[in-house]
Amino acid sequence: MTKQFDVIVIGGGPGGYIAAIRAAQLGMNVACIDEWKNTQGGPAPGGTCTNVGCIPSKALLQSSEHYEQAGHHFADHGIGLKDLSIDVSKMLSRKDTVVKQNNDGILYLFKKNKVTFFHGRGSFLKAGQGGYQIHVAAERAETISAAQVIVATGSNARALPGVPFDEELILSNDGALRIGAVPKKLGLIGSGVIGLEMGSVWRRLGAEVTILEGLPAFLGAVDEQIAKEAHKAFTKQGLKIELGVKVGDVKTSKKGVSVAFIDAEGAQQRLDVDKLIISIGRVPNTTGLNAEAVGLKLDELGAIVVDDACRTNLPGVWAVGDVVRGPMLAHKAEEEGVAVVERIAGQHGHVNFSTIPWVIYTSPEIAWVGNTEQQLKATGRAYKAGTFPFMANGRARALGDTTGMVKFLADAATDEILGVHIVGPMASELIAEAVVAMEFKASAEDIARICHAHPSLSEATKEAALAVEKRTLNL
Ligand code: FAD
Ligand code: NAI
Secondary structure (H helix, E strand, C coil): CCEEEEEEEECCCHHHHHHHHHHHHCCCCEEEEECCECCCCCECCCHHHHHHCHHHHHHHHHHHHHHHHHHHHHHHHCCCCCCCCCCHHHHHHHHHHHHHHHHHHHHHHHHHHCCEEEECEEEEEEEECCEEEEEEECCCCEEEEEEEEEECCCEEECCECCECCCCCCEECHHHHCCCCCCCCEEEEECCCHHHHHHHHHHHHCCCEEEEECCCCCCCCCCCHHHHHHHHHHHHHHCCEEECCCEEEEEEEECCEEEEEEECCCCCEEEEEECEEEECCCEEECCCCCCHHHCCCCECCCCCECCCCCCECCCCCEEECHHHCCCCCCHHHHHHHHHHHHHHHCCCCCCCCHHHCCEEECCCCEEEEEECCHHHHHHHCCCEEEEEEEHHHCHHHHHHCCCCCEEEEEEECCCCEEEEEEEEECCHHHHHHHHHHHHHCCCEHHHHHHCCCCCCCCHHHHHHHHHHCCCCCCCC
């Protein structure tokens, strides 16, 4: 007899495991199936985010930032260091420990919330009277069923055509997080989020890093003024970023990787590196889901087709996170997962797609929410802009980190905040205030009138809001 659940979640990444926990909170009998294996073959729930994404990348960004600070900035504070060194294997094992803490945390949360966890691959068998039958391919294979199924199977790294990942020389995000020794020369294709974060890690540790980017504009989705400031900072740090290139043949040999490319001026060039990270985006993952068995509709890119509420073409089947349209972000996946379960429970789950924050965890960090200035110009919306540089912020000076600015964009007539853009220290934390403000449809003046602690980086946010009416107090 098949085990019957109220809800089956396929995929235990941020979209899936959060959906499962919320479903249990709402009193549903829920199963979550995830196939990720740790190095011992045991369960490692948390998906891309926990295993080869958000968490390990931030662990390495932190380690490499400490190294950079110790090597280049401690002396400013009067701290002397002799024989500074980096033990890459220790750094990687710390990262693995952080990942394991997160895997174990999710298993604990499943237990606490009485979510039934299956370690294996889930696939559709058929639709029947009790809902959908899902086959779990595991050590002890079994079939379970539920009237409601949430698919949260995530995404995989996109490969360059004809250049498969070998994770030794040609690396996806997985291999990029496991490089065993600092390469002398590291190449990256794609100067998006992964390119910049991973490029920063290995540059800080001493690699000569070159990023080849296809588009002529740097970080095209970011506010142009912010992107320009970030580009200046990264270039000064020593990241080589070649924009507007056309990548040609990629050849591997004992010596490393050789990439032929045409530069922005049309000249034929070659980049020889020890390792090459390909970071040109990700593709939705429905491998092994057996979507055809039940007629689950995919689009031409392989994403599961959903409406705004994450409903698929099949009654009772929902899909969330990287496997559907929209930004491939962990917090977007989580919000969708919660909203779907609340809809199943008859509540009014909602995701406000226009206030999803973005963060790039480089140094300086880049964070934003809402419209960019170029988007407002393109739509003809009348707006006012205000900026405030961290150079004029007391806390930033005390931290010794004064790169960047906060920028506000507000409606010209109503003063409603339309977008907030930050490049600078702790932008990832500062952006939360802007998200709250936009959720509550605040005006720039609302932020300008709120008391912010002194000295704090958040005062730069207040000052940028004041700058919208040209009345900064510290500039
Ligand atoms: P996933 O996290 O991919 O989880 C899907 C899970 O489903 C996986 O465990 C997979 O094994 C499992 N699965 C798939 N098919 C099946 C099946 N048939 N049966 C059982 N299990 C299955 N986002 C951020 O917001 N912030 C960041 O800082 C950030 N950093 C990143 C850094 C890197 C290097 C990368 C690659 C990504 C990063 N992301 C970040 C993106 C983030 O990881 C994804 O947006 C997020 O993981 C998507 O969550 P998900 O639940 O949709 O899918
Ligand atoms: P991306 O979409 O951020 O960047 C890909 C870059 O590669 C783009 O600039 C694109 O123009 C370029 N590109 C594409 N094809 C190319 C080619 N053939 N030659 C040269 N350049 C090419 O994708 P990325 O960095 O792979 O990351 C994938 C996703 O993972 C991100 O979009 C994001 O959703 C998520 N992520 C989020 C992070 C965060 O929130 N901090 C960190 C890392 C990843």
